[in-house]
Amino acid sequence: MPGLCGRHVMIRSKAPLRISFAGGGTDVSPYLEERGGVVLSTTIDKFAYTSVARTEGREISVTSLDYDMVARYNADREFVYDGELDIVKGAIAHFGNGEGMDLFLHSDAPPGSGLGSSSTMVVALLSALSALHREPLSTYEIAQLAYKIERQDIGMKGGMQDQYAAAFGGFNFIEFTAGAVVVNPLRIAPETLNELEYSLLLCYTGKTRPSANILDRQIGAVQANADDVMRSLDHSKVIATEMKNLLLRGRLREFGELLHVAWEEKKHLDPQISNSQIDELYTIGRDNGAIGGKVLGAGGGGYLLFFCEFPHKHRVAEALVKAGGQIAPFRFEPCGAQAWEVRD
Secondary structure (H helix, E strand, O other): OEOOOOOEEEEEEEEEEEEEEEOOOOOOOOHHHHHOEEEEEEEEEEEEEEEEEEOOOOEEEEEEOOOOEEEEEEOOOOOOOOOOOHHHHHHHHHHOOOOOEEEEEEEOOOOOOOOOHHHHHHHHHHHHHHHHOOOOOOHHHHHHHHHHHHHHHHOOOOOOHHHHHHHHOOOEEEEEOOOOEEEEEOOOOHHHHHHHHHHEEEEEOOOOOOOHHHHHHHHHHHHOOOHHHHHHHHHHHHHHHHHHHHHHHOOHHHHHHHHHHHHHHHOOOOOOOOOHHHHHHHHHHHHOOEEEEEEOOOOOOOEEEEEEOHHHHHHHHHHHHHOOOEEOOOOEOOOOOEEEEEEO
16 A cells, blocks of 8 residues: 555554453353343453555455465455455455455464454454554444454354453453443552462463354353353352452452352353363362462363462472473553554
């Protein structure tokens, strides 16, 4: 695209992945419309990245490092949602796909890892495309549009928390109702954040998982008003609120203990949320001093999060690695989605 001074302009963007402490599942329809949902989460320094530039021709070229593929589409034809890079097609279609462009995408975590990578990529794409088309979107608008593209236009299963976490960034207590989403940024004391960051341990199981089947069964259980699932979702909201209050008061050991309670509650939502490998890693973590923990995302694989007090963290990490887990260092990320221009 010619710039103001005749130079070629590329737009880059990034959006942060998230870890969810409690409330996951209450942001999924139809539960949130019936009873409202709440989620406590934070973003971390792992990102989804995009680069996009206009081209002279009528071809849209998409290079995805995560899927190790290059796809090409005719800019004059309507997209078909067939499972191939559908989130990219949905984002482009919102702005109109009548012009050629090159896109490059990659993420610090694979899809199905439990860190919200798919939704985060949509947020990063929308941030870049809105900058490219000079159509500014507010943070709420980016999150709402990302949800619409994934859940309504494409029909991907899932909730609402990931889009808002990626768009806003930082520690948030997010409230969901049928008519609105409210993102409440948390003013947590710096010493509490430092100690919490030091106390958390992220462990990759080495396996990703498709979440659609787990979510399908959860949605079916809510529609059937299944007592155990509804009770677990209701209790998850209470736990999320209590954990938020503990964070604000700097009571981290109790926060870690509730993380364990949240995991025990989450397992009631579907029998495939956990499995023998996850159970083994979690038991090893607890046996070596972790106070609490949980699987991130819908479950079945991906990342485990542990809370460990200072004397035990190194021992927990060593035991998890010996059992086949992979420790993933991270830090909290306070910023949400960002886009910027690069001129050659």
